[in-house]
Amino acid sequence: MRIDVRGHLWTDEYVDLLDSFGRTDTATQRNTGAGASPAELEARFALNGTAGIEHQVLSVSPQVPHFADRENAVTAAKYANDLYAAVLGRP
Secondary structure, three states: OEEEEEEEOOOHHHHHHHHHOOOOOOHHHOOOOOOOOHHHHHHHHHHHHHHOEEEEEEEOOOOOOOOOOHHHHHHHHHHHHHHHHHHOOOO
């Protein structure tokens, strides 16, 4: 079984949230195909299939929710976790 342990996934909304907390390095993360739209997910699954990858460990890297302000860090981390739960179809 092949597992991709660097499956990047974030949305523009997540990146916008990071920007609102003061991040200035998010421009390169937009429009990279790492989103959660149906088309992006289908493309991801197709690419994984051709490489024999059966599972991915999702990550918001390199846009991790690290902030000096604890509340901002927790808000961003919760947003990412909730996004992944939604992508997986879990409440």
